[in-house]
Structure formats: C-alpha cells, structure tokens
Amino acid sequence: xxxxxxxxxxxxxxxxxxxxxxxxxxxxxxxxxxxxxxxxxxxxxxxxxxxxxxxxxxxxxxxxxxxxxxxxxxxxxxxxxxxxxxxxxxxxxxxxxxxxxxxxxxxxxxxxxxxxxxxxxxxxxxxxxxxxxxxxxxxxxxxxxxxxxxxxxxxxxxxxxxxxxxxxxxxxxxxxxxxxxxxxxxxxxxxxxxxxxxxxxxxxxxxxxxxxxxxxxxxxxxxxxxxxxxxxxxxxxxxxxxxxxxxxxxxxxxxxxxxxxxxxxxxxxxxxxxxxxxxxxxxxxxxxxxxxxxxxxxxxxxxxxxxxxxxxxxxxxxxxxxxxxxx
Amino acid sequence: xxxxxxxxxxxxxxxxxxxxxxxxxxxxxxxxxxxxxxxxxxxxxxxxxxxxxxxxxxxxxxxxxxxxxxxxxxxxxxxxxxxxxxxxxxxxxxxxxxxxxxxxxxxxxxxxxxxxxxxxxxxxxxxxxxxxxxxxxxxxxxxxxxxxxxxxxxxxxxxxxxxxxxxxxxxxxxxxxxxxxxxxxxxxxxxxxxxxxxxxxxxxxxxxxxxxxxxxxxxxxxxxxxxxxxxxxxxxxxxxxxxxxxxxxxxxxxxxxxxxxxxxxxxxxxxxxxxxxxxxxxxxxxxxxxxxxxxx
Numbered sequence: 001x002x003x004x005x006x007x008x009x010x011x012x013x014x015x016x017x018x019x020x021x022x023x024x025x026x027x028x029x030x031x032x033x034x035x036x037x038x039x040x041x042x043x044x045x046x047x048x049x050x051x052x053x054x055x056x057x058x059x060x061x062x063x064x065x066x067x068x069x070x071x072x073x074x075x076x077x078x079x080x081x082x083x084x085x086x087x088x089x090x091x092x093x094x095x096x097x098x099x100x101x102x103x104x105x106x107x108x109x110x111x112x113x114x115x116x117x118x119x120x121x122x123x124x125x126x127x128x129x130x131x132x133x134x135x136x137x138x139x140x141x142x143x144x145x146x147x148x149x150x151x152x153x154x155x156x157x158x159x160x161x162x163x164x165x166x167x168x169x170x171x172x173x174x175x176x177x178x179x180x181x182x183x184x185x186x187x188x189x190x191x192x193x194x195x196x197x198x199x200x201x202x203x204x205x206x207x208x209x210x211x212x213x214x215x216x217x218x219x220x221x222x223x224x225x226x227x228x229x230x231x232x233x234x235x236x237x238x239x240x241x242x243x244x245x246x247x248x249x250x251x252x253x254x255x256x257x258x259x260x261x262x263x264x265x266x267x268x269x270x271x272x273x274x275x276x277x278x279x280x281x282x283x284x285x286x287x288x289x290x291x292x293x294x295x296x297x298x299x300x301x302x303x304x305x306x307x308x309x310x311x312x313x314x315x316x317x318x319x320x321x322x323x324x325x326x327x
Numbered sequence: 328x329x330x331x332x333x334x335x336x337x338x339x340x341x342x343x344x345x346x347x348x349x350x351x352x353x354x355x356x357x358x359x360x361x362x363x364x365x366x367x368x369x370x371x372x373x374x375x376x377x378x379x380x381x382x383x384x385x386x387x388x389x390x391x392x393x394x395x396x397x398x399x400x401x402x403x404x405x406x407x408x409x410x411x412x413x414x415x416x417x418x419x420x421x422x423x424x425x426x427x428x429x430x431x432x433x434x435x436x437x438x439x440x441x442x443x444x445x446x447x448x449x450x451x452x453x454x455x456x457x458x459x460x461x462x463x464x465x466x467x468x469x470x471x472x473x474x475x476x477x478x479x480x481x482x483x484x485x486x487x488x489x490x491x492x493x494x495x496x497x498x499x500x501x502x503x504x505x506x507x508x509x510x511x512x513x514x515x516x517x518x519x520x521x522x523x524x525x526x527x528x529x530x531x532x533x534x535x536x537x538x539x540x541x542x543x544x545x546x547x548x549x550x551x552x553x554x555x556x557x558x559x560x561x562x563x564x565x566x567x568x569x570x571x572x573x574x575x576x577x578x579x580x581x582x583x584x585x586x587x588x589x590x591x592x593x594x595x596x597x598x599x600x601x602x603x604x605x606x607x608x609x610x611x612x613x614x615x616x617x618x619x620x621x622x623x
Contacts, residue, residue: 019562026559026582029332030425042562048606050577053599057555057563059409062379064555068562071577071606209598217381247377270556271372271383273425274335 001284003037003261003295005239006161006186008120010037010092010262013295014252014280017243017266018043018096018122018165019068023082024089030273034090036280037262041082043098043124046107048074058198058207062245063219064267065196067208070098070127075108079115087117094120096165100130102151113157120161122241123152123185126192126214139167139192142179153184161186163241166231168194168223177231177238187239189264190227194220217267221245225258232259232300247275249282256283256295257302333428333558334358340420341398347477349448350414351389353400359426360397363388365456366549366586369401369426370557373409380409382555383425385581387451387526389481399424402451402480428557429585432456432524432547438464439521442514443489444507444535446527447473448480449551453526457488466490468518470511472531476501490518508534515542522547525589529597536589546589552580567593567601575604 001012015038021027024039033039051071058065072078078095086093095118097108105123112118125139125148138144145164153162164180166173168191177188193214200207207213224244232240242260245267246252252263263283268275292298338355345351359369370383386401405414416422435441441460443453450471457467469485472495479501485492493510494502503510508531514520515538523539525532526549539546552564559582568578569591577600578584593601600607 020560022560022562030335030558048610050600050604050606050608050610051562051565054563054565054597055553056565057382057553057561059380059382059555062381064381066555066561066563071562071565074606218379267381270558270561271370271378271381272335272423273556273558273560 001280001295005120005163005241005262007159008038008092008094008161012037012280013256013262014276014283015040015094015241015262015264016269016276017264018124020266020269023078024086024091025082027269027273028089031277032089033086036091036276038092038094038119039086040094040122040264041078041086041096042072043070043096044075044078044108045070045072045098046075046104048072048077053209056208058200058213060196060198060215061219063196063215063217064270065198065208065213065215066193067210067213075111079111083115083117092119093117094122094163096122096124097152098124098127100127102147105148106151106155109152109156109162113155113160118160120163120186121152121156122163122165122189123148124165124192126165126167137167137169139165139176140170142176145176146179146183149180149183149185163187163189165189165192166227167192168220168227173227174230174234177235181235181238185238187241188231189241189243190231191220191224191244194223216245218245218247218251221251221254225254228255228260229258229302233303236300246279249279249284249286252279252283253286253298256298257300259300259303261295261299331362333426334362335423335425337421337423340416340418340422341395342400342418343414343416346402346480349402349404349478349480351400351402352413352416353398354422354424355395355397356399356424356426357397359399359424360391360393363391363399363427363455364431365459366432366452367427367429368452368557368585369399369424369428370554371401371413372423373412380412383557384409384413385428385554385557387448388427388455389451390455399426402448404448425557429581430583432549432586434459434463435465435522440466440468440518442468442470442511442518442520442523444470444511444523444525444527444531445472445480446507446531447478449527449531449549450480450485452549453524454481454484454488456524461488466518468514468520469493470495470507470514472496472507474498506534507531508538511535511538512542515539515544520544523589525549527551529594532589532592533594536592536594540590547586548589548592549585550580550587550592552585554581557581567596567599567604569593575601577604
C-alpha cells in the first residue's frame with residue numbers, strides 16, 4: 001500500500017488532514033501515529049496566533065462549519081516541542097504552513113528546512129492575502145497562489161516536497177492547479193474547505209461567530225472528488241493528495257480512483273479519533289476486493305474511457321467477452 | 328503508574344432512564360470506568376453508521392460502577408437531533424464512547440470543608456466528586472439550582488451524601504426562589520467552607536467564583552463549552568484563561584479543562600479574544616511570553 005508524493009515516500013496513503021490532528025500528540029492516545037502514512041500538522045504560523053472568537057463551529061447536515069482562525073503557538077514552539085515529539089514517535093511529518101504574505105511563507109519554509117525530519121511542506125493557501133484588496137484568500141487567485149508556491153519552493157530545502165492545498169471556491173481549479181505546478185509545486189492537496197454559513201435561529205446571529213466558516217465533512221466529498229478528477233485529468237503526472245469528507249475506506253477509494261495518490265482524513269477524526277487506521281484497513285480491503293494489489297494501479301482508474309471492462313487486472317483464467325448489439 | 332489515557336470503545340447500553348427533565352444512560356465501558364476520575368467527561372458518537380452528525384457529543388459522567396466489568400452513566404438533556412437520538416437508545420444498542428477526557432477536579436490533600444455547586448444537569452459530575460471527598464474525610468455541602476424543580480438534578484443523592492443540601496429554583500417550585508448564588512454566601516459561612524467546586528452554565532460559574540474570591544476560598548469550576556471533538560484537536564472549545572506566568576491564553580476546555588481555577592478564567596471575555604491574549608491581533612511577544620508554558 002506504499003505510495004509517494006514526489007520524494008516523500010509513505011508506507012500507506014492515509015494521512016490526517018491539517019487542523020484535525022493538532023500536532024499528533026492528542027491522537028497518539030488513540031492510535032500509533034507511526035502507522036498512518038503521515039501526520040499533517042495544524043497550520044504553523046511564524047508567531048503565536050489566538051484565533052477567532054467563539055462559537056467557532058456549527059454542525060450542518062453531514063458537515064461542520066468551522067472558523068478557528070489558525071490558533072497556534074507559532075513556529076518556535078512547533079520546532080522546539082511538536083516536531084521533535086512527532087519524529088520521536090516514528091511518524092512522518094507533513095507540516096502545514098500559513099502566512100499573511102509571500103515573505104512569511106518563505107521564512108517558514110526556511111525555518112522548517114533547517115529542522116531535520118520535515119517530510120513535506122503543505123501550503124495552506126486558504127488564508128487572507130494581506131496585500132490584496134479585501135483580503136482575498138491566496139487560493140482564490142491563481143497568480144497570488146503561484147507567488148506563494150514559488151516563494152516556498154525556492155526557499156525550502158530541495159529534497160522537501162512542497163504541496164499546495166487548493167480551495168474549491170474558484171471558477172477554474174484547473175487553472176489554479178496549473179499555476180501552482182508551474183510555480184514548482186511538487187504536488188497538490190485538494191480540497192480545502194469551501195466557505196459556508198449557518199444562522200442560529202435562536203440568537204438570530206451567524207455561526208461561526210462573525211460570519212462564514214469552512215465547510216468540511218461528507219457534505220463536501222463530491223466537490224473533492226470532482227476537483228481531484230478534473231485536475232488529475234489535466235495534470236496526470238502531478239501527485240494529488242485527496243481530502244474532503246472521507247469517513248470510510250470506500251470514500252478514500254473514490255478519491256484514489258479520481259486520481260489521488262494519498263488521502264487525508266479530517267472531520268471523521270472528531271467523532272472517531274482512530275478513524276485514520278480504520279479507513280486504511282477498509283481501503284486495503286476494498287482494493288483487495290477488486291483484485292488490486294498496488295495502490296498505484298488504482299490511482300486515476302475512474303478516468304478510463306466508458307465501456308472498459310470493470311476490473312483492470314483480469315485474472316489469467318478469465319476471458320474477456322464482447323457482445324455484439326447488431327444482431 | 329496508573330494509565331490515565333482515554334480509550335475509545337464500543338459498548339452496549341445497559342440502562343436508559345428518565346430523570347425529571349433529563350436522561351441518564353449507562354453503557355458498558357470497562358476501560359473508561361476504571362480510568363475515570365471525578366470531573367472528567369466522555370464523548371459519544373451520535374446517529375449510528377453513516378450518521379449525518381459529524382461531531383462528538385461531550386457528556387457529563389454521573390457515575391461509574393464496577394458491574395459488568397465497568398459501566399459509565401452519563402446525564403444529558405435531549406436538546407437537538409443528536410442528543411434526542413441518544414435519548415432514544417435502548418438496552419443492548421451499541422454506542423461508540425471515548426473517555427475519560429479532560430482534567431479532573433483537583434482534590435484537597437487534607438480533610439477540609441467543601442461546598443459543591445451545580446446548575447441544572449451540571450450537578451451530575453459533582454456526585455462522584457462528593458463520594459471521593461467524603462472518603463477522604465471532607466465535609467460536603469451541596470447547593471443545587473435550576474429554573475424549576477424538574478431541572479434540579481440529583482436532589483435525593485445530594486441529601487444523602489452531603490451534610491446539608493440547599494436547593495434553589497427560578498420559579499420557587501423547589502427550595503429557595505432565586506439563584507444558587509443567592510444562598511451560596513450563607514452556605515459558605517455555615518459550613519466554614521475551605522474550597523468551592525462548581526459546574527454549570529458560565530454566568531453561574533462567574534458569580535460563584537466572585538463569591539469564592541470574596542470569602543477568599545479557592546474555586547474549582549468545570550465549564551460546559553460546546554466541542555466538536557473533546558480530544559484536543561479541533562480548537563472550538565477555547566476560552567481565555569490566565570496561566571501560571573500571568574499570560575492569557577485561549578485554553579481548550581476539553582484538554583486544558585474542563586476544570587479550571589475559577590479566578591483564572593476571564594469570564595467577562597469569554598466568547599472574545601482579549602486584546603492581551605497570547606497571539607491576539609496586534610499582540611507583540613513580550614520578554615516573558617515564550618508561549619511554551621501551558622495555560623492554567
């Protein structure tokens with residue numbers, strides 16, 4: 001079940017999703033973090049960040065709206081406390097980073113490259129671009145996203161893969177994907193949470209507090225499958241990490257069939273803290289059920305033209321049967 | 328050393344009972360029962376397989392017992408679709424439970440006098456605490472309150488366990504008409520209280536803390552914040568808490584709490600990011616604010 005995202009080699013394709021596993025320590029009480037393909041950390045910023053006011057979440061049908069506001073202690077504490085802990089447990093660390101402008105992302109890339117053991121950097125682009133009019137997210141503007149990718153790729157150590165995490169809240173995600181690939185991204189993570197809002201009919205106010213949140217959970221899975229499918233079609237060689245509402249092994253398989261080489265598990269962890277390893281087991285069983293031995297044989301399999309026979313690797317004993325409709 | 332890590336388990340429902348306005352449900356969960364300490368909570372996944380409800384529900388633990396290898400009873404009010412689903416469970420139905428979670432109530436070293444204050448079903452976690460305190464030779468006095476008699480949880484147990492039990496209701500249907508804080512000063516004086524424990528809604532905890540500070544006794548309060556995970560990863564249940572170093576941090580109710588020293592919680596700033604909290608907008612790193620020290 002091994003897979004690779006650029007130079008990052010993973011024993012299996014199931015990762016945690018950023019913001020749903022903190023820095024791994026909390027979840028290590030429920031499963032062995034070294035057994036996951038990788039632990040993707042909550043986005044790390046240069047300085048401590050207090051985040052947004054509460055309430056920070058609202059449960060919606062098959063989904064969850066959140067507006068945490070990137071609360072965290074900053075990169076110093078991360079490097080001093082969280083990263084060494086993750087590595088000491090034998091986990092592969094994919095570090096998510098977020099900043100207000102290219103320079104902050106670049107500085108984070110440098111700081112993380114100096115620390116040994118960072119498996120990959122995932123750029124959280126769903127962050128307001130301080131320099132843009134109205135503070136538009138980097139992910140919503142192909143040029144701004146590419147500038148950040150370029151800043152990180154050029155400063156990060158050459159052997160640390162850089163993943164750009166894209167938002168579905170764009171007119172043309174393929175264009176953003178192309179821009180990020182051209183800027184040097186070693187892979188793409190799709191999708192970040194689309195924006196959403198709920199209004200509390202008791203208090204008559206929006207939840208999360210102060211406006212929109214990011215929507216996660218099974219509600220967004222079809223959006224994720226579509227984004228992965230379209231980008232894999234346009235950029236078949238570029239590694240994609242699929243994420244969005246994965247709750248079971250079959251959900252993970254959907255993203256793999258759409259073109260993902262690895263799959264992240266996020267919101268499912270909230271109600272089932274050991275979900276990543278359960279989903280890994282279920283994915284293995286599902287692939288086995290289809291007679292697929294290697295994950296790479298399943299990646300993008302849904303792209304085959306219509307009419308192709310169901311299972312890719314037919315056993316030697318089975319013969320293909322063609323039917324003639326014109327009789 | 329005893330294992331204090333929480334466990335994730337699937338266990339059968341043993342009993343479901345209606346307690347006035349609330350529901351009490353017990354489930355077989357040996358790992359949780361054996362690790363539990365008063366003040367800790369559990370989460371339950373609701374809605375069954377392929378549920379449309381994606382967050383865990385944090386619940387007050389009322390009691391743990393050693394029968395059937397270990398059972399856990401939690402108390403809740405069936406508000407909203409998730410807890411209504413939970414209230415509809417029947418014996419032998421399977422439940423996914425995670426616990427025990429959070430920091431328990433710190434216990435006094437010596438046999439001191441303790442006042443336990445509960446609002447609504449927030450009194451549920453105080454009974455296991457009361458039993459523990461009594462075993463250590465502490466005097467326990469209860470003050471329980473709610474809007475009406477049906478919402479005061481555990482009056483019988485409170486009368487049985489405690490030296491005195493005082494009840495307040497908003498409509499006067501049980502005990503004194505008013506709030507727990509109306510009678511609390513008298514109870515503190517009469518019982519010569521050395522420490523106050525409280526669990527309930529935030530305004531009640533704020534007022535209890537103010538009274539405890541006036542009488543110069545420590546207040547250990549358990550907050551009831553809304554949570555998505557209960558395990559410390561989602562960061563939705565935060566509140567401003569002053570750490571040992573004097574720095575305010577947005578602390579997680581689930582892992583840094585739910586029990587905090589009352590005077591450390593910035594009650595008037597709950598629901599906001601105070602301007603001087605670590606990492607607040609415009610915040611500048613000071614010489615002492617390394618950010619490594621843990622809140623509370």
